[in-house]
Amino acid sequence: MRETAVRKTSKLKSKAADASEENVARPRLARSERLNARITPDDQVLLAKVAGMQGVSVSTFVIQAARAKAKAVLRRQRLIRLTRRDQKALISALLSPPEPNAALARAATSHARELKRRSPVELAR
Amino acid sequence: MTSPSNPPSEFITTLLASHHDRAAFTCGRPSLDNYLRDRAVPDAKGLSTITFVLVDETDQRTIQGYYSLSSTSVEFGSVSPDVVKKLRISKHRLMSATLVGRLAVSTTMQGRRLGEALLFDALKRSFVAAQHVGSALIIVHALDENAERFYKKYGFVAFADVAQGLYLPTATVARLIR
Numbered sequence A: 001m002r003e004t005a006v007r008k009t010s011k012l013k014s015k016a017a018d019a020s021e022e023n024v025a026r027p028r029l030a031r032s033e034r035l036n037a038r039i040t041p042d043d044q045v046l047l048a049k050v051a052g053m054q055g056v057s058v059s060t061f062v063i064q065a066a067r068a069k070a071k072a073v074l075r076r077q078r079l080i081r082l083t084r085r086d087q088k089a090l091i092s093a094l095l096s097p098p099e100p101n102a103a104l105a106r107a108a109t110s111h112a113r114e115l116k117r118r119s120p121v122e123l124a125r
Numbered sequence B: 001m002t003s004p005s006n007p008p009s010e011f012i013t014t015l016l017a018s019h020h021d022r023a024a025f026t027c028g029r030p031s032l033d034n035y036l037r038d039r040a041v042p043d044a045k046g047l048s049t050i051t052f053v054l055v056d057e058t059d060q061r062t063i064q065g066y067y068s069l070s071s072t073s074v075e076f077g078s079v080s081p082d083v084v085k086k087l088r089i090s091k092h093r094l095m096s097a098t099l100v101g102r103l104a105v106s107t108t109m110q111g112r113r114l115g116e117a118l119l120f121d122a123l124k125r126s127f128v129a130a131q132h133v134g135s136a137l138i139i140v141h142a143l144d145e146n147a148e149r150f151y152k153k154y155g156f157v158a159f160a161d162v163a164q165g166l167y168l169p170t171a172t173v174a175r176l177i178r
Helices: A005-013 A041-054 A058-078 A084-095 A102-117 B030-045 B081-087 B114-133 B145-153 B170-174
Strands: A002-004 A031-033 A079-081 B049-055 B063-075 B094-105 B137-141 B165-169
Touching: A041 A058, A084 B081, A084 B165, A102 B114, B030 B049, B030 B063, B030 B094, B049 B094, B049 B114, B063 B114, B063 B137, B094 B114, B114 B145, B114 B170, B137 B170, B145 B165, B165 B170
Parallel strands: A079 B063, B094 B137
Antiparallel strands: A002 A031, B049 B063, B063 B094, B137 B165
């Protein structure tokens, strides 16, 4: 089901009493998707309270929070920004890579053992 | 299925495919189970993250463990021209890296050193991939302190300021392969 973002916001607003209408009055946006989610009564109370404190509707609050979280996850996967001390340590590791330690050498042995144990038929899959 | 360019006998894992029973996999961490069940296939189709599974020798459906690989980048702040040259950091001060985003062994198979065999498989694949696309750094994402201890044991170093991130130069792994 589809509807405009503006209509969706105002619809929910009639339920979430305390958000001001002006805040969300925006020009018509591209068509949007509906997101349905079940929520426990406790979470409902919490979200309504905090969204009210920020002067936004529950749905706006939830979407903003989810977007921030999603972007943080993407950022972490795509780009890792280094602080000065991390950069310093990383550069020295890259300039003189450490020899594999004993545990890593043992992991290579475990790997070789598993390689032998497992049938070539399976590995060809 | 397309055959990988490397001889199959180099790895203990295989590409995740539809005949693998993703729903039955449990490792004790719901987020890792859920990823395998819900996201691993679409992510692999979109080529953003590739998942490799360890299957039972006799039962091709049962997944004993898995890991997923993707590309990431680290961004440097100001670096001396000397370091830029030596490490071949791009002019945007970015360096590409391979991310072992997830690694899990099924509950029934834990305690048999499969974790370290699986880790080495992931590192070996990262090294082979680096020979094709260039990636001087391997980064892992540790979900909790146990996972962090696990990676540290094999020489990974925790970033001071990147939450749950640890790294190991690809060159260190190369010494065990070449």
